[in-house]
Amino acid sequence: MIRTCISLIALFFATPLYAQEPPSNGFNAETILALKGLQLLDHRMNAIGYRLAAANTPYCTGKTAQTGLLLHAIDQYPDQAVARFALGFDGPVAINAVAPNSPGATAGLLPGDDILAIDGIKVEDIPLDDPAVASERANYRRIAAVNKRLEDALSQSDAALDILRGGAQTQVVVKSRPACPSRFQIEVSKDRGASANGKIVSVTSKMAEYFLTDDEFAAVVAHELAHNLLKHRNQLDAQGVNRGFFGQLGKSAGRIKSAEIEADRLSVWLMANAGYDPQAAVRFWTRYGKEHGKGIFSASTHYRWKKRVKLFEEEIAKMAAIGTVDGKYAPPLLIEAD
Numbered sequence: 001m002i003r004t005c006i007s008l009i010a011l012f013f014a015t016p017l018y019a020q021e022p023p024s025n026g027f028n029a030e031t032i033l034a035l036k037g038l039q040l041l042d043h044r045m046n047a048i049g050y051r052l053a054a055a056n057t058p059y060c061t062g063k064t065a066q067t068g069l070l071l072h073a074i075d076q077y078p079d080q081a082v083a084r085f086a087l088g089f090d091g092p093v094a095i096n097a098v099a100p101n102s103p104g105a106t107a108g109l110l111p112g113d114d115i116l117a118i119d120g121i122k123v124e125d126i127p128l129d130d131p132a133v134a135s136e137r138a139n140y141r142r143i144a145a146v147n148k149r150l151e152d153a154l155s156q157s158d159a160a161l162d163i164l165r166g167g168a169q170t171q172v173v174v175k176s177r178p179a180c181p182s183r184f185q186i187e188v189s190k191d192r193g194a195s196a197n198g199k200i201v202s203v204t205s206k207m208a209e210y211f212l213t214d215d216e217f218a219a220v221v222a223h224e225l226a227h228n229l230l231k232h233r234n235q236l237d238a239q240g241v242n243r244g245f246f247g248q249l250g251k252s253a254g255r256i257k258s259a260e261i262e263a264d265r266l267s268v269w270l271m272a273n274a275g276y277d278p279q280a281a282v283r284f285w286t287r288y289g290k291e292h293g294k295g296i297f298s299a300s301t302h303y304r305w306k307k308r309v310k311l312f313e314e315e316i317a318k319m320a321a322i323g324t325v326d327g328k329y330a331p332p333l334l335i336e337a338d
Ligand SMILES: [Zn+2]
Pocket: 223, 224, 227, 260, 263
């Protein structure tokens, strides 16, 4: 018996898996898997962000047309040959993700579709010297220009997209449907974090691996979206608040902390309106807090996790007391700001 085992092992080592058929494309499998893994996170982030932005539309100011499409450009990827192979680019710009129940999904668009033109303007011909785009890093200018062109088109009416799928060219019409403003993206980083700059909500790839469910993921996205909807970035800038290291001291710290409390309070209303379980905010921050203490957040600008959890519970009780109108909870922080 022992003899058979030994001979089997010898046989196994004698014929390595790729002895006859080495990989033919020359790409590193780990790089391909990393790109596909990142795309999976982008899909989840895009779906969750769109759902929160669309479901809370009645309460937002500054609404913008949201397609539910996350686009990407080949220039964003350091190794373009691997990106073409792994993500299926044929041209310079393609669809990375399509949020369920969004105008992009209704139009029948799919991840991997190449975008050839928007309202007849070829993506190659969209100028990169627009001031709104020129400030971007060089490899992000193309995607910024295409996103802006699509936003501009949809701010007028529906937009016609020429796409390429499986070698065949076709045209689809994406409906202009207003929703809460903000774009949603995964930021590749070894650090856990999430941020909101007034226009974009970012969650780091390292942070995303901490979520057990989409409801937990939504808790963090909703907190950051709340910062954008409450225009905290503009307010803090107008008050001359220093958000850097010195912002953790004195008056700036107090103003940042009150913005954080507002974002926590609003987040659970946004979640409930989008059909996410607001208790996931309690569960996530309890687990995270127990494992990390104050974790990624500074003590002088953020409540410790037990106090944050208490805020969520107070707001969830408020929602239960107020109840819904047309299936939605009207968030007091957005109603008052209106
Ligand atoms: Zn915050």
